[in-house]
Amino acid sequence: MASDTTSIKCGECPIRHRAVCSKCEPxxxxxxxxxxxxxxxxAGQTIVxxxxxxxxxxxxxxxxxxxxxxxxxxxxxMVGLLxxxxxxxxxGRAQAAYDVTATxxxxxxxxxxxxxxxxMMRTPHIGQRLLEMTLDELDAAREWxxxxxxxxxxxxxATLLAIIIRRDASLNLKADGGPLEFDLPLTREAMADYLGLxxxxxxxxxxxxxxxxxxxxxxxxxxIVHDMDRLLEETGDDSDGGILT
Amino acid sequence: MASDTTSIKCGECPIRHRAVCSKCEPxxxxxxxxxxxxxxxxAGQTIVxxxxxxxxxxxxxxxxxxxxxxxxxxxxxMVGLLxxxxxxxxxGRAQAAYDVTATxxxxxxxxxxxxxxxxMMRTPHIGQRLLEMTLDELDAAREWxxxxxxxxxxxxxATLLAIIIRRDASLNLKADGGPLEFDLPLTREAMADYLGLxxxxxxxxxxxxxxxxxxxxxxxxxxIVHDMDRLLEETGDDSDGGILT
DNA sequence: CGTCCATTTGAACCGGCTCAACTTCCGTGG
DNA sequence: CCACGGAAGTTGAGCCGGTTCAAATGGACG
Numbered sequence: 001m002a003s004d005t006t007s008i009k010c011g012e013c014p015i016r017h018r019a020v021c022s023k024c025e026p027x028x029x030x031x032x033x034x035x036x037x038x039x040x041x042x043a044g045q046t047i048v049x050x051x052x053x054x055x056x057x058x059x060x061x062x063x064x065x066x067x068x069x070x071x072x073x074x075x076x077x078m079v080g081l082l083x084x085x086x087x088x089x090x091x092g093r094a095q096a097a098y099d100v101t102a103t104x105x106x107x108x109x110x111x112x113x114x115x116x117x118x119x120m121m122r123t124p125h126i127g128q129r130l131l132e133m134t135l136d137e138l139d140a141a142r143e144w145x146x147x148x149x150x151x152x153x154x155x156x157x158a159t160l161l162a163i164i165i166r167r168d169a170s171l172n173l174k175a176d177g178g179p180l181e182f183d184l185p186l187t188r189e190a191m192a193d194y195l196g197l198x199x200x201x202x203x204x205x206x207x208x209x210x211x212x213x214x215x216x217x218x219x220x221x222x223x224i225v226h227d228m229d230r231l232l233e234e235t236g237d238d239s240d241g242g243i244l245t
Numbered sequence: 246m247a248s249d250t251t252s253i254k255c256g257e258c259p260i261r262h263r264a265v266c267s268k269c270e271p272x273x274x275x276x277x278x279x280x281x282x283x284x285x286x287x288a289g290q291t292i293v294x295x296x297x298x299x300x301x302x303x304x305x306x307x308x309x310x311x312x313x314x315x316x317x318x319x320x321x322x323m324v325g326l327l328x329x330x331x332x333x334x335x336x337g338r339a340q341a342a343y344d345v346t347a348t349x350x351x352x353x354x355x356x357x358x359x360x361x362x363x364x365m366m367r368t369p370h371i372g373q374r375l376l377e378m379t380l381d382e383l384d385a386a387r388e389w390x391x392x393x394x395x396x397x398x399x400x401x402x403a404t405l406l407a408i409i410i411r412r413d414a415s416l417n418l419k420a421d422g423g424p425l426e427f428d429l430p431l432t433r434e435a436m437a438d439y440l441g442l443x444x445x446x447x448x449x450x451x452x453x454x455x456x457x458x459x460x461x462x463x464x465x466x467x468x469i470v471h472d473m474d475r476l477l478e479e480t481g482d483d484s485d486g487g488i489l490t
Numbered sequence: 491c492g493t494c495c496a497t498t499t500g501a502a503c504c505g506g507c508t509c510a511a512c513t514t515c516c517g518t519g520g
Numbered sequence: 521c522c523a524c525g526g527a528a529g530t531t532g533a534g535c536c537g538g539t540t541c542a543a544a545t546g547g548a549c550g
Binding site: 187188189199200202203204206207220 | 528529530531
């Protein structure tokens with residue numbers, strides 16, 4: 001499972017510079033350090049169910065989780081993808097508003113809600129950072145609304161791939177050397193739930209991109225991009241990702 | 246146009262208790278008072294264009310505005326509906342990320358960005374309130390993602406009507422007396438852009454609801470709801486709006 | 491009364507969904 | 521080592537909801 005994180009000090013934390021605590025001074029970190037506890041969740045397990053009483057908030061330390069909503073008849077829509085450093089839970093709210101599910105093994109840095117809220121009152125840096133992060137998430141949600149409301153299946157798939165690539169690039173910073181390649185962190189079904197499609201349509205569009213030589217599949221999940229420009233065109237977004245603007 | 250608001254004191258402001266300033270102490274209000282200026286925009290006018298340099302932030306005092314994104318080929322998706330007390334702009338960002346358009350005459354309470362950001366640093370209450378508001382908007386955006394990704398045209402229309410009714414109820418608090426009725430603040434096209442549909446589909450679904458006796462139209466924009474329970478069923482959401490839960 | 495714009499309605503089309511069969515890839519146990 | 525079972529993914533065929541294109545209707549305003 002996840003590596004042993006029981007004794008990591010905040011100062012050495014891998015998400016130290018991006019998470020909700022990133023603006024904190026050393027003394028503020030000490031408070032957090034004494035408050036926090038780690039929790040690991042196996043791939044596929046649900047972290048919280050929508051409607052559950054939630055007595056903690058947390059940062060994702062490693063792994064990937066999803067936020068999703070489900071209607072009575074089973075239709076589900078993913079409404080967020082949580083990556084390392086992302087925040088789970090809402091200060092000032094008792095029940096979870098969404099299902100939170102681990103898609104890979106996940107390690108959480110948790111804080112009991114009450115003490116965290118009190119600390120937040122005394123520590124503006126936390127609230128400031130949380131505001132920034134929330135505004136970023138709001139932007140991401142709105143970009144996703146355009147995708148869900150107006151893009152074609154083809155554009156949706158291309159956009160998702162482009163986003164995953166961009167994220168990988170910004171983390172692994174493996175620059176523009178060889179042919180881009182990466183592993184899909186999501187099953188076809190999860191992709192479908194994210195994109196507002198059926199898994200069959202996802203599969204067909206991925207196959208089509210393969211058939212046309214834009215991408216190549218190695219196994220089910222590993223993707224090699226042969227024609228990045230073409231992929232970006234297929235997203236339907238303007239500009240070339242901001243390079244030529 | 247909009248009423249003369251040039252000399253309103255913050256203490257007497259109609260959105261005093263809901264806007265970004267709602268947590269402020271009297272002395273903090275004084276600072277805001279000296280910083281603010283009003284601006285009115287006519288119905289149909291664009292307040293800011295996506296990409297524009299934005300040197301101010303603002304609260305909506307009266308009227309309704311929309312946030313929307315447009316693709317090169319003209320497809321547009323509304324990503325937010327701004328009502329009185331809602332906040333426009335993002336502290337710490339230079340360019341507008343969306344088109345902001347007045348759908349009715351709008352009055353804005355503006356602050357130049359720089360001074361506002363400085364005031365925010367000194368006044369945690371503003372940041373705290375902005376965080377609350379942003380979290381609420383994020384929830385609304387995510388609810389909208391479910392609608393865009395998974396709901397049928399019929400459900401989308403019913404949901405939009407239900408939301409407008411709920412909002413009216415919470416503002417006008419006209420309680421559950423006579424038959425619910427209200428004016429649509431949006432054209433069919435704006436509704437379509439909001440719901441990720443075409444205006445023809447919107448029109449057809451509204452007509453269908455009328456034909457089935459769920460609602461009645463008086464003119465193009467005025468709607469009378471004859472069967473609220475039925476309308477709520479048609480939204481596809483679980484529960485009866487939380488009343489019976 | 492005529493013009494303009496919002497809205498409605500109709501008819502044909504098509505993208506994505508549904509249902510169903512098949513394939514691949516695993517892990518597990520004989 | 522292979523057989524088995526199950527989960528994940530692929531592919532096909534037909535259908536249907538929503539779009540597209542086009543024309544008609546209605547309402548507000550000069």
